[in-house]
Amino acid sequence: MKRRAFLGASTGLLAACTSGLPHWGGAGHAGTSGAAWFHAARRHVATPFGRIACVERGSGPAALFLHGFPLNGFQWRGAMARLAPYRRCLAPDFLGMGYTEVAHGQDCAPDAQVAMLVALLDALSIERVDVVANDSGGAVAQLLVARHPHRVRTLLLSNCDTEVDCPPPALLPVIELAKQGRFVDDWLGAWHADHALARSSEGIGGMCYADPAHPTDEAIDTYFGPLLSTRRRKANAHAYAIALERNALAGIGPALRRSPVPTRIVWGTADTIFSTASPTFLDNAFGASRGVRLLAGSKLFWPEERPDVIEEEALRLWHASAAASRQGEPR
Template identity: 65%
Template sequence: MSSKTFAAEVKGVETASVERERGPVTRMHRRELLIATGALAVGTLAGCASGGGPRQTPPGTRETLDAAAFRASRRFVETRFGRIAYVERGTGDAALFLHGFPLNGFQWRGALERLSPYRRCVAPDFMGLGYTEVAEGQSVAAGAQADMLVALLDSLSISTVDLVANDSGGAVAQLFVTRYPERVRTLLLTNCDVENECPPPAVLPVIEMARAGTYVDQWLAPWLADKPLARSEAGIGGMTYTHPTQPTDEAIEYYFAPLVRSPRGKDQVHAYTVALAPNPLAGLEPALKRCTVPTRILWGTGDTIFSQASADYLDRTLPNSRGVRRIPGAKLFFPEEFPDLIAEEARRLWGVG
């Protein structure tokens, strides 16, 4: 394939944006091509952020916030919900980053590095995932997670945030913005649950494994022990990451070690998984239609967990939506793979840089 042909393919990442006044987006049909050349695509996406601002990390260069740096930055806040783990970078107005399942705040390391010159960036670990220690008897359902975030922000003396979310973190974000609209300046949503797809059908077998107490031992433990397996088509990589080199060894270790290596960790992640049903967003649509928070939606078209229709649902339901940008071929956890894209869209939504 010529360099000109590839450039035309990748250009779709920058131009496939759906605004209210525009017609339907034209999708790239050769998804396999994008994924097969994903390593080069990552480098191309690094150039998406326009104008000045944070330095751009060249392809293959180690992030400043590697696992060791992230671990060293981890802090805890004591709340009635438990000891909430979080990482914070930057100063000024705050931005709150909500991760997906079964990940933790490490998912946002690239975005934190790029956006900390503009915001006080806070990435917590949800109750039941990561390094947060849940209080005895505490619910870890999405509604309780939203209330926990209020306690965390109050402890950090943060009154309002720009909210950025992915996957099940997007469900929590929708509950948070409808319950506490005065605390949210802007909302940036990536592939996530919506009311009529919560939980998505692909997650139902996982919930059943968690109910039986087997999810960690059947899926997470083997992935932690065999990282190439984790990146394979049968692992979390093939299911939810765009490029076959993802997630990295250190990411797999950081995500799954606290969930696998103690009975408490197993119990907490099983509780989180079971709490994904029944639908925590049931009946939320009227409240979303009253939400006036400026919202931008980024949606990977290669996602096999959440449907493309869910992006359109959010766009037409949220009255102050700034439209949908579709990312050709990108799977569920693309925010981790393409942090420059997240930074570009966040800065535009925030009106900075």
């Protein structure tokens, strides 16, 4: 399906689907509570990589939400709440992040994350998924598409690594602190202890969020609390960061160009972590790109603040892909 056709496809259907949509628990607005249902819905799925923490909501074809660093699946609470009427929404915590219990001796590099996701899908008897990804989760998503294209129906990417910006220079101080075993305590510990600092210009809020109310108190506790809870979890979080030093996307270009997976890029233009050239690079990198949407003023973790945009773009991508499949066109 050509890009102009994608932009106009399913507009009426999208409006009909979103009319009267229930926006329950964790819609992403400042002050909205979403932690209770999210924690209650979490389960652990046994895999060779460890017990993977995963929150599931909704029914139907599966959608897989891949979070950023140093967050966890809670990042997607608002989007999952909105999209659960249309998909079986799954938000796992990566190895080394959130509430996942990593197996002894297991590394937390992007390659391992891809293999873990495949094992997770197999354990849940899920053959194919629509993938929605952000930040380092976007790098994992690209690897998943390149190595297991038959497992991915569609891909919705937000601000994330690219082959020529992996890791971004802004991440190098974090990697260095992780090598020293200091990142979790020095940064995450300070933010967990002082939520105002976390939301300030010196914290993750000023760096990665546009809304000064983000991250919320419950988000700070949910993201950083588990990583600070034990020495082993701290070590795994540091291993995750250190593994980002190697360009996991090096050489991925030919596989993305060959990929038949319909891919849409939505990018916050106020992001100071990833290159401003990245959305154009990704648009040109994917053989089945469905174009780029730019969000003025939005930063790296905009999907948490603007789940309405994730809802809109995901539904449009999913419906356009389904319509193309019915008509026998390339998706």
